[in-house]
Each structure stands twice: as structure tokens, then as C-alpha cells.
Amino acid sequence: MDETPLLELRDINKIYENGYHAVRGVSYKLGPGHLVGLIGPNGCGKSTMMHCINRLHDTTSGEILIDGESVLKKSPSEIAKIVANVPAEIKNSFGLTAYETVMLGRYPYMKNMWWEPVEEEEYVLKTMENFGVAHLKDRQLNMLSSGEQQRVLIAKAYVQNPRLMLVDEPTSHLDMKYKLDVMEYLTAMVRKDMTILVAEHDISLMARYCDTCIIMKKGKIVDMGDPKEIITPELIEDVYEVSATVGKDNDGELFILPKRYRNKGGFQI
């Protein structure tokens, strides 16, 4: 990559206040227009790393650059215009409706915080239609199903008009069709030159949709590249300590199937 990357991490470390070293010497560069899968076991530092990028957490050492400039030099509203966040779940939606939630994505662009211009309202409603959530607009976010909430949160991130989207475990609670829908939405945004970093446990889904995967283990990157090349039974064994079959279906798409434990008698309780 010759030109300035959209995102660059240089030797990032995050040590929490209790001394836990969650991200260890992570470095990589991403250009525009990539769908990047972030894969690794629970607790390996995926969310922590994403929170460092959007400055929800301060890094302990290292540098994060967006368009070649340190994120520390950017104000929160500047960052919000470039980086949007889709959290895994909403812990408290403060009684906001789906429409109000999506509208929040427009606030970095609004000069007046007290009312929304008509064109903003139209843009938000049009986007909600595109993401199949317009009919939910007056419902409270926390009353919606996981799949509906996830679509609303993606619509909110989309109207922020970011160049980088950080999506944390978007499909964990979703059925097959909703999972594919989410990945199709993300793919459509990548076609518009957005880069999306998505943490996700469904490796088969990641292998289908992502052009690049970053594999993490215990706070470090163990591999990065085209999932079709890097995802192997050896990698799965190394990272997850699980034996798995890695195969190709009739369309040539990768699938990953974990094998059941074969140690004598299985787990003993």
C-alpha cells in the first residue's frame, strides 16, 4: 500500500487500570473499501482494540493514525464524522425510539442541536427504509428484537457517513437470514468505499464475506490476510484449541466445522 492508509495502528498496547494487558503490540494498515473480519476467542482483545480506535479507551502506548494523522489530534466530533461504531448490544437506550436513535448519527453534522432540518428527517427516514426498519420508527429501541436493533444501529452508523465502521459482534443473536442480511448491508457499504472492521465469531460467515481477516489470540495478531488463504485447521487449532474441518462447499466458499471432543469420555463433571 503506497498511499496513506485510511487506518494505521502502530504497535498498540492497552493495559487496563487493574494491570491486565489486553492488546499487545498490534500493528496493521487498512486502505479504503475493505470488509475486514476480526476473529479470535472470547477475551482476546477484539473489543478493546476497536475501542482504542474510536477513542472510547485511551491506548497505553503506540499510535493510531487515521489518514496519516493521530486520532489524539482529532476532536470527538471530527472522529465521529470519520469513524462510526456499531456496538454488540445496547445496554441502555434511554427510552429513545428507533427514529431518534438513527437521527443521533446525524448530530456530528448539525449546527443546531435543538431541531432537525426537514432534509435531515427525510434522509434518516429514507435510510431506515433502505435498512428495512422504517416501520419500527416510533418503537422504543430496547423493545425491539436483537435483529431489529442491529439494523437500527447499522442505519445510525450509516447516516454518520463514516469512512471507517467498527462493528462488534453484529450477528451473535441473529438467525441465519438476519446474519446474511447484516453481511449484505456491510458489503453494500464497502462498495461505496467504506472500510468496515467487524468482530465476529462465525468464521464461515467471515470467510464468505470478508476480503481480509485479522486473527487475534491473547491480545496479539497471529495472522492477517485473505481468509481463503489463512484459515486452515492448523490456525483454528492454534487459536481456539479446537479441531475443525475446513472445507469448500459447491460454490467454492469456505466452511469451518468444529469437531466434537474426542478425549476419553469427554468432559468429567
Ligand code: ADP
Ligand atoms: P473480546 O472482545 O475479544 O472478547 P475484550 O477486548 O472485551 O475481548 O477483552 C479483552 C480482555 O480484557 C479480557 O480478558 C477482558 O476481561 C479484559 N477487560 C476488558 N475490559 C476491561 C476493563 N475495563 N478492565 C480490565 N480488564 C478488562
Ligand code: MG
Ligand atoms: Mg468483544
